[in-house]
Amino acid sequence: MKTSLNKKLPLKLVLIIPFIVQIVGTVTLVGYLSYRTGRSAVENLANQLMTQTSNRVRDHLNHYLQIKQETIAVNYKAFQEGHVDVTNLNEVRSHLWQQATLASPPFVTGFANSKGENVIYMSLPEEDNIIVREITLPDIFSNKFYRLDNRGQKEQLLSAKTVPLDIRTTDWYLQAREKKKQTWSPIFIDQTVPTLVINSLYPIYDQSNNLLGVFHSGVRLRSIGSFLSQLKFSPSGQTFIMELNGNLVATSTQDAPYRNQSNYLTPLNAKNSDNPIISAIASQLEQEYSNLSSISERINLRVDVKNNILFAQVEPYKDKYGLHWLLVTIIPRSDFMKEIDENRKITWLLCIGAFILSIVVGIAIAHYISQPIERLNQASSDIASGKMTSTAIMTQITELQNLANSFNFMANQLENAFETLENKVKERTEELTIANEKLELIANLDGLTQIANRRRFDEYLKSEWQRHLREKQPLTLILTDIDYFKRYNDHFGHQQGDECLKKVAQTIASISHRSSDLTTRYGGEEFAVILVNTNIQGGITIAEQMRDAIASLKINHPRSEIADHVTLSLGVFTVIPNHNNTIEDFIKTTDQALYLAKSKGRNCIHFIQSDSNQEKKDKLSDYLLTSEIDDHEDLFDRDKDTGNEINL
Known part of the structure; x- marks a missing residue:
């Protein structure tokens, strides 16, 4: 055991070990800095894209939903100014007909009175003519659909069905009566289409504060999903909108935001979606925020789904009529990492090449240094044994000078290799900067006309x-x-x-x-x-x-x-x-x-x-x-x- 502890390392190994440690540390540090810089640039770029996409969704909702509220505001104004007598169903029909003829599909506007009657004019993309749906006395459970001619007269009875539901007991009618002001209805499912629907509502009262009825204009939310599906902001990017209770409103994947249970459609909670990305984001939100209404500003999330990092941005959407949704934009990191991974591989190959080259050079230098030192040691042994040489000291001084020159040579090589790697990292960073500038230009330019957007x-x-x-x-x-x-x-x-x-x-x-x-x-x-x-x-x-x-x-x-x-x-x-x-x-x-x-x-x-x-x-x-x-x-x-x- 004493012999093992006192065993000395060869001179060449003693010289080469510190050099190898230094090279390994330098190469590892350069590779890590290159990877971290690329990852940070990717995350910043993803956040910018998600913000731009979220802004586009917000602008679309502001425009699309505002139209519905303005529609019923016009109807309420006509009632206030005495142009429409809501107690006279024929006058209401005439007013809604004029409104429908001036609109482009899809357009839905109607009026439900306190007697249980309901008149809805629909101008839909899938229909050539305007359709009216009526529920009138004496049978308020009979729904009749008519196709109208170009004068607004009933041209053809399309269908008639009995629905055992009093319109005055529906959630949207009760919502209007409860709020007593212009508002939105809860989201409900049109079982006949099928699709999610939300109504803009305006309750009408007489001078005695008695409810006369409700002007309403319906919004089919699948049209919002169609808009989301057209947002091509990332190869695998997704967007979806959800309510504060977690139910889906619309998705860019066009997946149905409802389930069919025993031939009856029910709302679908986002965390129960068949889409693993939507489900993962919704579950993460539920874990971090027990009450989704507490999300008062834009937040960013990172979620790991099947070894793929997802960048997600969640932004609340509100309007003055009580609407409160969450806009969610998702970009997988893999959409950006392909080029970054290729650059990282090149960087690592350069690092490994530099490492191998440095090792070869280090071994050669160690061998070159060890030989004169060994000869000096042999000369010292000869002197100790009585064999004196006049050149020992001169040899020793000369080899030490050569040793200093060799280390300077190696240092220069290492510095050149380090500068080469830094230049590569700088080139990649400049490429990412140019890409960001191009994206900023695209964000302010209309893709079709090539003028400002x-x-x-x-x-x-x-x-x-x-x-x-x-x-x-x-x-x-x-x-x-x-x-x-x-x-x-x-x-x-x-x-x-x-x-x-x-x-x-x-x-x-x-x-x-x-x-x-x-x-x-x-x-x-x-x-x-x-x-x-x-x-x-x-x-x-x-x-x-x-x-x-x-x-x-x-x-x-x-x-x-x-x-x-x-x-x-x-x-x-x-x-x-x-x-x-x-x-x-x-x-x-x-x-x-x-x-x-x-x-x-x-x-x-x-x-x-x-x-x-x-x-x-x-x-x-x-x-x-x-x-x-x-x-x-x-x-x-x-x-x-x-x-x-x-x-x-």
Whole structure:
């Protein structure tokens, strides 16, 4: 045992061990830093994509659901002003018929009175005509469906069925009676379609505070799921919406958010979904938040599902009518890690190559160093044994100098190898930075027309509004709509419709030559132009140029009622921002001008003069607004005397 403890290591091994340890540590550290940098960049990129996607979903819900609330607000206003007697079912039918004819599918509007009667007008994509569903006295349990002609008269009885359910006992009717104000119904399942449905509600009371009935407008939530499925933000990314009780509202995978139990449909809790990703995210939320309503701001989660890390972002969605949902966006890390893993493999191969090369060089150097030292040791032994050599000391001094030179040589090699690895890491980081910049550019650009999108419009208008507020300069907004574009699409098809949108967008964008002005695609066939430091006369001039330029394109439009080519209707409004007006008022007033241009024959420009008189401002703010779905041809009930029209 004493011999084992006193056993000495060979000189070459003593020299090479510290060198190997240093190389291994350096290579491991470089590899780890490279991996961590790539992983951090991936997570940041995923969070940015999820935020952008969540914003798009929020914008869609704001637009889509607001239409339903505005629909019943129009009905309530008509009742308040005495245009509709809700006790006269024929007057209600006439009002709802007019509303349905002006809407684009899908559109559902109805009225249920306190007697148990219910009239619903439906304009659905799968039907050629408007359908009315009626429940009338004396049999309030009989549901009759009629197809209507173009005058609103009953043309054909489609079906008649007995449903043992009093409409006054339904959850949505009871919700309206309980809230006593404009609100949303609980989500329920239409067992006949089948689909999830939510109703916008407005209860109607007489002067004695007796409930006369409820105006309602239905929303089929599967249309929200269709929108989610079109969001291509990641190869395997998913989005879904859930209620605070955990039930699914809509998913991008188009999985049914309900279950069929004994031929009866029931809501599906997200954690019970057959989709493992949705189920995992919902279960994680339930574990971390016992009460989902406590999620008051955007949160990020990391969930491991079958050895695949999921990045998830959860954001609450609320509106002033009591709606409270959770928007969930999910991106698997594997969607981004393929390229990162390849780069990491290359980095590790370079590290291993450098390590092997360093070991080979280290062994050679150790051998080169050990030989003169061994000779020096032999010389010392010879001297101890009495064999003296005059060259021993000189040899010793020379070899020590060679040893220092060799270490300097190795240090230089190691430094070069380290710099090479750092350059590789820097190159990969720069590539990721460029990718992020490209994504930011794409986020502000409309993919079809290649002009600025709605997100860029909102950001730029907010910025310019604040600047004009400080500088007291006029700010002009032009909203324009392609006349009868839905008919153009129906006649030529969506592909040629897209080409038409591109031509119109590029032509409009070429009108304003100032770099400070912004042309955007506002939505569908609508475009918006922000003109900074521009008065109403300047705005009208630009609008005239836009209208003339589109007309000069001579894009054939056989389905137009006003010309044989594509034309524009334009609304112009100018305001000097102050603390008594808002961006929303600015956009809404310009939208009113656009509506008036369309209502007076289209292919014209309409502008509204800005008036600081508070009484006129209040009158203007009372105008009613409603919008169609897809066609974007708005319905307003306004005082026409506030606007000015330019017919060209």
